[in-house]
């Protein structure tokens with residue numbers, strides 16, 4: 298075990314005490330996801346993949362009514378709500394009544410910390426029902442909602458590897474342009490897109506998509522929702538060791554040929570961040586919790602004592618302390 302001068306260790310302890318207090322203050326807060334996208338594109342599957350828990354039922358398509366469906370759930374004592382929006386992006390009979398849907402959204406959704414616009418990567422254009430959904434979201438909420446948005450492209454595995462990069466770029470551009478019509482190009486062009494495939498651990502380029510989805514969702518999350526989200530998920534998140542280049546082994550998990558449409562999402566999939574992703578997560582965490590570390594020595598001291606301190610605290614807060622401490626130990 299490394300030893301530190303008493304000053305660095307004292308600073309590290311102060312840092313961690315401050316962190317415990319801040320996380321305790323956040324523990325009672327909940328976070329809210331708003332899911333938008335056509336029926337059957339994989340909204341429920343993706344949210345289940347990210348949270349490592351079956352929250353929303355998969356595969357019950359064909360909405361016949363326009364509705365707002367909040368699903369309350371909790372992980373590690375942290376409460377959160379997933380708001381599903383059947384009919385928002387679907388051409389169904391009563392869909393003509395946009396005003397009703399707007400009212401439904403305004404009166405039922407008071408907080409959105411992360412918004413997902415979900416679309417299939419193997420679709421080629423932005424459909425008229427998606428355009429309507431984008432308009433309704435923009436009308437119901439302030440443009441700010443798009444600042445917490447992520448475009449999620451599902452069914453990435455359906456796209457041939459040779460067309461994958463182009464498809465992702467092109468589809469992102471088309472959806473951003475549609476959003477830009479309502480909130481301007483500046484907000485629209487900042488919305489990140491992530492390709493996922495809920496039936497595979499990797500996208501056609503061989504990357505593990507779950508860590509990227511996690512990183513982008515967290516980076517875009519409202520300041521209020523970010524810490525509860527971190528505490529709810531931290532058990533499954535792993536940051537790479539300091540400065541070490543992680544040699545990634547791509548484990549290909551074959552999809553069973555005759556898989557049932559409602560096959561449950563694999564649970565407790567670890568979220569393994571690479572160096573770039575860990576840095577984004579660290580910066581976001583520093584920003585929302587207003588954390589600063591004076592120098593590498595203090596950082597190293599934090600890294601050394603965060604684990605034992607976190608273990609002593611326990612629960613969601615303890616887990617977050619261990620994880621955040623590790624992120625700061627990595628700081629150059």
Ligand SMILES: Nc1nc2c(ncn2[C@@H]2O[C@H](COP(=O)(O)OP(=O)(O)OP(=O)(O)O)[C@@H](O)[C@H]2O)c(=O)[nH]1
Pocket residue numbers: 334335336337338339340341342343354355356357358359451452453454493494495496557558559560
């Ligand atoms: N191959 C593949 N199948 C997927 C993917 N995501 C979801 N599915 C399947 O597509 C079907 C619909 O998925 P859901 O997650 O229920 O989609 P949804 O958008 O929540 O659908 P609704 O709630 O009915 O609007 C299910 O059979 C899923 O198993 C994906 O990325 N790739």
Ligand SMILES: [Mg+2]
Pocket residue numbers: 340341342353354355356381
């Ligand atoms: Mg669903």
